[in-house]
Amino acid sequence: MKIVTPAVFRIGALALAACNQTASAPASTGIMTSSSGTGCNGEVSRYRAVMSNDLAMGHVNQSVYNRVDREIAQAETACAAGRDAEAVRMVNATKARHGYL
Structure with missing residues (x-):
């Protein structure tokens, strides 16, 4: 049987402690989530939110x-x-x- 030395034990304890760290949540980007609507209304509002965010971040220009x-x-x-399928195809x-896409 092998005896664990205090130094090896401390390294193991530090490694285990690192595994128990939790990451903080990322900052909100302001983009609406999938709960922002269903069907074509949801598709339109989510894509508008993405485009607004991209404009604000400078990823697309105004034109x-x-x-x-x-x-x-x-x-x-x-x-x-009431033309849901057509609206989703358009988006x-x-x-x-x-x-x-």
Whole structure:
């Protein structure tokens, strides 16, 4: 039987203590989560939130944001008219055109 020396024991205890550390939660980016709506309304609101965040962070310029906003407004109109599937397709097409899929 091998005897554990105090130095080896302390190293093991430190390693175990490091495993029990908890990471802090990341800061909120302001993007809405999946609870921000369902169906086409949820798709529209989530993508608007992503685009607003990207504009605020400087990932897209104002002209791209304006173009996307016009396209999403059309999808929002289709959604309000009860054409859910069409609205979701429109959002997905806009995402694909601008590299968000």
